[in-house]
Amino acid sequence: MPDPDGTGADAGTAFEQVLDRALGSGQVKEALDRSGGTPARERLRAQALQARSAIAAAAGVDHREEPARDACRFLSVRAMLVPGVPAVTAAFFLILGFSMITLDGRPYIGEGLITAGLIVGAMAAGAAVGDAAxxxxxxxxxxxxxxxxxxxxxxxxxxxxxxVPFLLRELDDPRASERGR
Structure with missing residues (x-):
């Protein structure tokens, strides 16, 4: 992503692309035609490249992330916690099932609870893998x-x-200040 002061390598390329777009815009083309055409265009290009920091500072772009991204992070953390509920349930079934078998009361109930615990545990593991992906x-x-x-x-x-405001100012267009406002 480009730097706000226009000093990075990627920012340099992007700055030059934006400069070409600005030089090709209708407002700047009209002002260039009035002031002499191609030599003035090259002079403007050189001046803009020299004033890169000032132009970027005048743009005043804030690169902070949007608050919506924080809500997305909250939802993704919450989605990662959802498999915890079946995992706790599986642990409960397994502990209860092994307890029932140990007490020699009714082994078929204990075995059923262990089976249910293993099934819920497998579902929790699958949900965790899916959520992680x-x-x-x-x-x-x-x-x-x-x-x-x-x-x-x-x-x-x-x-x-x-x-655009910089280029229009450099061309001494009296309407540049009105357009900038």
């Missing part, structure tokens, strides 16, 4: 989706709040 899959997917959204937000803010 779901947890790792969704956390990886959620992280990449959040990173992509943050990158898009960064690029849009850089374009609209940093790059």
């Amino acid at each position: 779901w947890f790792f899959t969704t956390s990886a997917r959620g992280r990449s989706d959040a990173d992509a959204r943050a990158r898009e937000d960064w690029e849009l803010a850089l374009l609209e709040r940093g790059m």
